[in-house]
Each structure stands twice: as C-alpha cells, then as structure tokens.
Amino acid sequence: MALTKEAVLAQANAASKNTLMETLEIEIIDFGDNFLTARMPVNSRVYQPDGVLHGGAxxxxxxxxxxFASHIFTNIEEKFVRGIEITANxxxxxxxxxxxxxxxxLHKGRTTQLLDIRITDEQDNLVSICRLSTISLPRKK
Incomplete structure (x- = not known):
C-alpha cells in the first residue's frame, strides 16, 4: 500500500529532527513529480543584525x-546525496x-542533478534565485 502525501510529508519532516532544518524551522509542505516545496519562518532566529532575513539562512x-528533493527521488538504499555547489542571488x-x-x-541524471530553487515571500514576490548541484554516490556495501 502506497503512503499518502500527508504521510510522506510527515516522514520527511520527522527526518529533520536534530538538524539545521529543525533549528531554522524549515518545514516541507508539498512535492510532486518534479518539485519539492518548503517554508521557513522569518524571525529573529534568521535575521541579520539589522532585522532582515540573512542571505545565509x-x-x-x-x-x-x-x-531533500534529490534525496527523495533517489534510491537511498543504493545511493546517498550530497550538495556540491550552490549559488544564490x-x-x-x-x-x-x-x-x-x-x-x-533542471537535470535529473543518475549521478548529478541540477535544481532551480526560487524563494518567494507570502505575497509571491521573488526574494532569491538559487541553483544547486547535487551528486548521488553509491553506498559502500
């Protein structure tokens, strides 16, 4: 029996326990065949000293x-995923x-993946555009 979307989201968010994602309160809220969406609250935890969202956050x-998107679209019993380059504007x-x-x-290869990540605010204004390259490597047996 396949898991419901809600069950998959619950499992994904549970996997974030005791990680940077939990510290920043990042929550995965949706996914589909070619995308994954998450949200993060903007508060003093992620501010620069002058009270705006920190680019590092x-x-x-x-x-x-x-x-996480690369991870869920990879057979994690055989491979693990690592980020290898990120750019942010x-x-x-x-x-x-x-x-x-x-x-x-943008590219979903067997070894490398390229993702376009658009960060928006609650009014759907574009905040940042990022590109991430990931690599899927074989697990040692």
Whole structure:
C-alpha cells in the first residue's frame, strides 16, 4: 500500500529532527513529480543584525529543499546525496512572515542533478534565485 502525501510529508519532516532544518524551522509542505516545496519562518532566529532575513539562512533553506528533493527521488538504499555547489542571488529583503522555497529539477541524471530553487515571500514576490548541484554516490556495501 502506497503512503499518502500527508504521510510522506510527515516522514520527511520527522527526518529533520536534530538538524539545521529543525533549528531554522524549515518545514516541507508539498512535492510532486518534479518539485519539492518548503517554508521557513522569518524571525529573529534568521535575521541579520539589522532585522532582515540573512542571505545565509536563505541559502541554507535553498540547499535543504534542493538536497531533500534529490534525496527523495533517489534510491537511498543504493545511493546517498550530497550538495556540491550552490549559488544564490538575493533580490528582495524580508522582515517577517514566511519564505517559501520551491526546488524544481533542471537535470535529473543518475549521478548529478541540477535544481532551480526560487524563494518567494507570502505575497509571491521573488526574494532569491538559487541553483544547486547535487551528486548521488553509491553506498559502500
């Protein structure tokens, strides 16, 4: 019997316990055949000293959602996923609410993956555009 979408999301979020994703309160909220979406609250935990969303927190959100997308579309019994490069262009400041990261595959190869990650605010304004390269490597037997 296949798991429901809600069950998969619950398992994914449970896997974030005791990780940076839990520290930043990143929650996976949706996925489909070619994407994964997560959200992160914007509060003092992720501020720069002047009270706006820190670009490093945005990059951590992007890498988390992109790596997780590669992870769930990989046979994890045979392979493990690692991020190998991330770029981030920050376009808009955010001071409160949530930001949403949607990772979409540009390339889904057997060994390397390339994801486009768009970070938006609650009004769907573009906050950052990120690209993440991941690699799937064989587990040692």
């Amino acid at each position: 945005t990059a951590a959100l992007a890498e988390s959602v992109g790596s 920050h376009l808009k400041s955010v001071t409160e609410g949530y930001v949403y990261a949607k990772a979409t595959f």
